[in-house]
Amino acid sequence: MDFRLAWRNIWRHPRRSILTMSAIAFASLLLVFMLSWQFGSYDTMINATVKIHTGHIQIQARDYQEKRDIRKVVPDPGAIGNILKQIPEVQSYTYRAEGFSLVSSRDRTYGALIVGVDPEREQKVSTLKNMIREGDFLNVTDTHTVLAGKLLAENLKVDVGDELVILGQGWDGSIAATAVEVRGIFSSGQDEFDRSVVSLPLEYFQQVYNMQRAIHMVVALCDSLASVPAVKKRIGDALVGMDSLVVLDWKELNPGLVQAIQMDLISGFIFYLILIVVVAFSILNTFLMVIFERTREFGVMMAMGMT
DSSP states (O other), rough: HHHHHHHHHHHHHHHHHHHHHHHHHHHHHHHHHHHHHHHHHHHHHHHHHHIIIIIIIEETTTTTTHHHTTOOSSSSHHHHHHHHTOTTEEEEEEEEEEEEEEEOSOOOOOEEEEEOHHHEEEEEEEEOOOGGEEEEETTTTTEEEEEEEEHHHOOOOOTTOOOEEEEETTTTTEEEEEEEEEEEOOOSSSSHHHHHHEEEEEEHHHHHHOOOOOSSSEEEESSOOHHHHHHHHHHHHHHTTTTTTTEEEEHHOOHHHHHHHHHHHHHHHHHHHHHHHHHHHHEEEEEEHHHHHHHHHHHHHHHOOOO
């Protein structure tokens, strides 16, 4: 009886009921679509960022992330590599070394971050090879060759085949200096990265900067974002006793990206809240109309003993 009465009440005014149900359905579909699209875009953004340079996880010397001191190194990268090989969720890893130096062309001089990369391993961790717009990627046997960011190459007024002079400080305090040839020019779409980075073969970097076998970071790529916390914990447990090393995930390596996602989430939830309030008021308006236009009917039913 109650079900039949409720069904008759719904279709007392079919047009009004259809409009109300349509508003609820549209709002629900819009919320589901927007939330799915928003969180999906975050995953795409994060994966694109980590594959350009940082990776999902990095093992570094303690405080290196804050100070970028060339003397804060990972002395035995092979041992870290053996740990990563035993973790199934680690898709690939590579070794890198960094040093801030002056880079000079025939006409201009700029400060840049010189990054020593393993040409073979780097292709499995980052999209650096796919970002080459002119020239070629580095070879394992290369020595006096580099990759330069597009904006840096424009500032230095150099092209593929031109010569650059690098001058900096070595790991042992000595002067690191070399002349190299631009083998390729890359463009990542991130202006800061393209304006300040020069990539050098890792073995040659270690030779120029007197690094011996040391590096500054081991960069690992996981099979998914969801597996990053578990992988970080396993690496941290394996590094017990190596107090000079720390494990950092993509959130700690990209704080600006995390803040941008948080701000976008806040603005998105404000929009969703406004949408819910509008739909709620439309439903409330419908119920008020139904009640006020049937006041006498409800009075008669209550007088007959209906609760």
